[in-house]
Amino acid sequence: MKNKKEKNKVDILPLSNDYVFKRIFSKGGNERILKSLLEAILEIKIQKIEIKNPEIPKESLKEKLSILDIKAEINDNIMLDIEMQVGNTTAIDKRLVVYSSKLVAGDIKVSEKYPDAKNTIVICITTDNILKRNAYLSIAKLKFEKTQEKRYAEMGYEKEDEYLTDMISYYIIELTKFKENKPRTGDLLEKWLLVIGGDEEMMKKCKKEEGEIKEAIEQLEEMSADEKEREIYEIRERSRLVYNTEMYEARRKGLEEGEERGKRIGEKIRRRTWEKYNIPIDVDTIEKGYPILCA
Numbered sequence: 001m002k003n004k005k006e007k008n009k010v011d012i013l014p015l016s017n018d019y020v021f022k023r024i025f026s027k028g029g030n031e032r033i034l035k036s037l038l039e040a041i042l043e044i045k046i047q048k049i050e051i052k053n054p055e056i057p058k059e060s061l062k063e064k065l066s067i068l069d070i071k072a073e074i075n076d077n078i079m080l081d082i083e084m085q086v087g088n089t090t091a092i093d094k095r096l097v098v099y100s101s102k103l104v105a106g107d108i109k110v111s112e113k114y115p116d117a118k119n120t121i122v123i124c125i126t127t128d129n130i131l132k133r134n135a136y137l138s139i140a141k142l143k144f145e146k147t148q149e150k151r152y153a154e155m156g157y158e159k160e161d162e163y164l165t166d167m168i169s170y171y172i173i174e175l176t177k178f179k180e181n182k183p184r185t186g187d188l189l190e191k192w193l194l195v196i197g198g199d200e201e202m203m204k205k206c207k208k209e210e211g212e213i214k215e216a217i218e219q220l221e222e223m224s225a226d227e228k229e230r231e232i233y234e235i236r237e238r239s240r241l242v243y244n245t246e247m248y249e250a251r252r253k254g255l256e257e258g259e260e261r262g263k264r265i266g267e268k269i270r271r272r273t274w275e276k277y278n279i280p281i282d283v284d285t286i287e288k289g290y291p292i293l294c295a
Contacts, residue, residue, distance in 0.1 A: 010221070010224050010225045011224065012198070012203075012220060012221060012224045013220065013223060013224045013229075013230065013233055014198055015195060015196045015197075015198065015216075015220060016084065016086065016125075016127055016175065016196055016197060016198065017084070017086060017233060017236075017237070018067075018068045018083070018084045018085070018086050018236075019056070019068055019232065019233055019236050020220070020223065020233060021068075021084035021125075021196070022056060022068040022069075022070060022084070023056070023223060023229070024216055024219055024220060024223070025037065025070055025082070025216075026051050026053065026054045026070045026072075027054060027219075028051075028054045030215075030216075030219070031049050031050075031051060032212050032215070033212045033215055033216050033219075034049065034051065034070070034072065034082075035049045035074075035212070036188070036192070036211070036212035036213070037192050037212075038072075038074065038080070038082075038123075039188070040187070040188040040189035040191075040192050041123060041137075041171055041173070041189060042121070042171070046074045046075060047075050048074065048075055048076060049072060049073070049074050050072060050073045050074075051070065051071075051072050052071040052072055052073065053069075053070065053071045056068060067083065068083075068084075069081050069082060069083040069099070070082040070083070071103075073118070077118050077119060078118055078119045078120070078121060079103045079104075079106075079107055079118050079119070079120045079121070080103075080120075080121050080122075080123065081099045081100070081103055081120075081121075081122045081123070082123045082125075083099075083122075083123070083124050083125070084125050084196075085124055085125065085126040085127070085128075086126075086127055087127070087128065092124070092126075092130055096122050096124060096170055096172075099122045100120050100122045100168050100170070103120045103122075104117060104120050104167075104168070107120075117167065119166070119167050119168070119169075120167060120168045120169070121168075121169045121170075121171065122168075122169070122170050122171070123170075123171045123172075123173070124170070124171070124172050124173070125173045125175065125196065126172070126173070126174055126175065127175050127176065128174070128176060129174055129176050129177060130172070130174060131172060131174065135177070136173060136174050136175070136177035136178040136181065136193075137171065137172070137173050137189075138170075138171075138172045138174075139169060139170070139171055139172075140169070140170040140172070141163050141166060141168065141169050141170075142163055142164040142165055142167075142168060143162060143163050143164075144160075144161065144162060144163065144164060173193065175193065175196070175197050178190075178193050178197070179197055191206060191213060192213065195213055195216065195217065203217055
């Protein structure tokens with residue numbers, strides 16, 4: 001028979017869910033928690049952090065494809081867009097570029113001077129494998145390609161510029177790759193990723209230690225025990241499931257229609273070929289399945 005403690009145990013909501021992630025890391029007063037995660041990812045010291053969009057618009061929770069990203073500014077000179085991406089990684093490379101472009105454009109409107117534009121970093125944590133790279137953390141910048149020999153110009157530079165600018169950077173973390181390759185260093189980033197991925201052993205360990213990860217876990221437990229929060233989480237998950245089902249059915253239907261259309265086109269081509277080579281079109285001919293002949 002289960003004891004009272006086991007009966008009252010609540011399943012912890014996944015921190016890898018975009019809604020849960022947004023609630024924990026962008027909630028007012030949780031700047032220290034977000035700061036800890038960002039320092040682990042970016043490997044820089046953050047002196048100041050400001051979350052630009054701590055609230056979650058109610059209408060966005062009803063939209064199947066709404067993006068629950070976190071916009072923040074650190075050290076007064078870096079703009080950030082952080083997103084926990086759950087499924088729907090279609091054209092994600094283009095989406096990340098759009099995110100960075102919007103941050104830069106928005107900052108230019110404020111400063112009105114190009115030299116005053118702040119650096120921009122887009123961070124995407126995804127539950128899927130999206131890059132053909134042997135790394136669970138990939139960093140991309142606007143890097144120059146190798147100079148073609150026919151375009152070479154001897155200018156005497158001992159060291160050439162590698163990047164057009166370091167103003168824009170992209171950090172992509174693929175949780176599946178991280179889990180498959182098992183943590184090796186035990187550093188802060190690995191601890192955070194294990195907790196975000198729902199590793200129970202690491203969560204128990206971090207709860208015994210003081211720090212931002214412990215705070216995040218405690219708030220996650222509180223959120224998981226809140227019926228209203230669970231309801232919002234479940235509604236969003238159902239919406240995602242409905243969307244994925246609709247997309248699957250649309251693809252299946254498209255394949256079936258495409259197959260049927262292909263059969264009709266194939267039959268037309270076959271008939272034209274038979275007519276061209278004076279092959280009699282009767283039941284016996286069709287049963288033999290004469291191939292399409294090329295002129």
